[in-house]
Amino acid sequence: MKIVTPDYYPQFHCIASACPDTCCAGWEVVVDPEAEKRYRSLEGALGGRLRASMGEDEGDCIFTPGEDGRCPFLNQQNLCDIQAALGEEGLCRTCHLYPRFLNDFGGTREMGLSLSCPEAARIILTAPSLPGYRTEDHPELPPDLNDLDAGRYFAVKGARDRILSILSAGGIDEAVALSLRLARKAGKQIRKGHPEKAEGLAASFDRESALEKEKGRAEGTSPLSAETVIGELLGLLILRDSWRARLEKAALPEAKIPPLDPEYERKVLVQLAFRYLLKAAYDGRLHARMKFIAFSLLALRVLGRGMDHESLLTLTVNYSREVEHCEENMEALLRRFDKGGKYGGRAFAAQLLQK
Numbered sequence: 001m002k003i004v005t006p007d008y009y010p011q012f013h014c015i016a017s018a019c020p021d022t023c024c025a026g027w028e029v030v031v032d033p034e035a036e037k038r039y040r041s042l043e044g045a046l047g048g049r050l051r052a053s054m055g056e057d058e059g060d061c062i063f064t065p066g067e068d069g070r071c072p073f074l075n076q077q078n079l080c081d082i083q084a085a086l087g088e089e090g091l092c093r094t095c096h097l098y099p100r101f102l103n104d105f106g107g108t109r110e111m112g113l114s115l116s117c118p119e120a121a122r123i124i125l126t127a128p129s130l131p132g133y134r135t136e137d138h139p140e141l142p143p144d145l146n147d148l149d150a151g152r153y154f155a156v157k158g159a160r161d162r163i164l165s166i167l168s169a170g171g172i173d174e175a176v177a178l179s180l181r182l183a184r185k186a187g188k189q190i191r192k193g194h195p196e197k198a199e200g201l202a203a204s205f206d207r208e209s210a211l212e213k214e215k216g217r218a219e220g221t222s223p224l225s226a227e228t229v230i231g232e233l234l235g236l237l238i239l240r241d242s243w244r245a246r247l248e249k250a251a252l253p254e255a256k257i258p259p260l261d262p263e264y265e266r267k268v269l270v271q272l273a274f275r276y277l278l279k280a281a282y283d284g285r286l287h288a289r290m291k292f293i294a295f296s297l298l299a300l301r302v303l304g305r306g307m308d309h310e311s312l313l314t315l316t317v318n319y320s321r322e323v324e325h326c327e328e329n330m331e332a333l334l335r336r337f338d339k340g341g342k343y344g345g346r347a348f349a350a351q352l353l354q355k
């Protein structure tokens with residue numbers, strides 16, 4: 001198997017009790033079957049605690065969080081009792097992997113770090129430049145067996161890689177509008193069963209002429225508004241009351257949502273594009289996924305207005321925790337973005353390209 005990682009990937013080390021937050025509160029931890037088996041047969045006091053703490057949610061074995069939302073194995077020093085007793089190898093797959101994510105595409109595995117971890121977010125967002133990507137051969141890992149269609153995979157990969165290059169240079173608003181355009185056009189060909197046409201579109205994408213066309217499409221369309229963006233977030237599942245309070249007190253600009261630091265914005269966009277767009281090789285939702293990225297940019301702009309770099313970092317972590325890390329929320333958003341109307345490509349373009 002080939003493993004692709006951003007070049008900052010090896011820098012991550014959990015800072016444990018020095019973490020300003022913790023990944024062991026507010027989320028249910030899903031315990032994989034192998035770890036569940038080990039935990040159920042573990043002797044001694046820890047074995048008893050493990051068995052008493054394992055519950056079930058929709059068929060998954062989970063650690064049931066305490067009333068304060070903390071994992072039952074997170075101690076007062078914000079350290080993990082399982083890791084202290086059994087070492088890192090004793091953790092279940094969820095805890096062992098986090099905050100790393102992995103996406104498998106047959107013989108290729110893409111891995112990265114998640115913005116929901118403060119230390120990972122610091123590494124990603126304070127890097128001196130945008131990431132490069134390394135590919136390493138791991139012949140000891142067998143390819144992931146799945147029903148991935150090779151033609152569709154290469155078409156989506158071509159579009160995703162072109163979008164990464166579009167987002168890496170030039171004005172941010174134009175780059176996002178252009179990426180939405182390419183995702184829409186390539187996604188349409190992929191869904192119609194013409195991956196070769198989608199590959200051609202990505203290869204021959206011309207920034208200047210595409211921008212003119214996108215400006216034309218945006219004319220006369222109501223821009224996607226800050227009110228819509230924040231209203232959407234308020235309608236999702238909310239993990240923490242502090243997040244709800246932040247959304248409720250957000251100041252909502254009536255016209256153009258003002259941009260933030262372009263370096264910060266570009267890093268967020270590239271991170272989300274790397275992580276999410278290639279998944280369209282499975283479900284064909286390239287345009288909806290690109291709309292999620294554009295939506296995230298607009299949400300962070302509204303919520304991050306006037307913030308210094310440190311506060312923006314915390315905001316990004318919280319956004320990621322609340323939105324990205326909740327499967328129900330991601331699916332709800334993608335379903336919205338599959339449709340046009342207030343989340344049509346024109347509405348995004350009208351918001352992004354207005355003066």
Ligand code: SF4
Nearest residue numbers: 014015019023117119
């Ligand atoms: S959020 Fe990140 S740094 Fe903090 S405890 Fe979890 S893995 Fe470690």
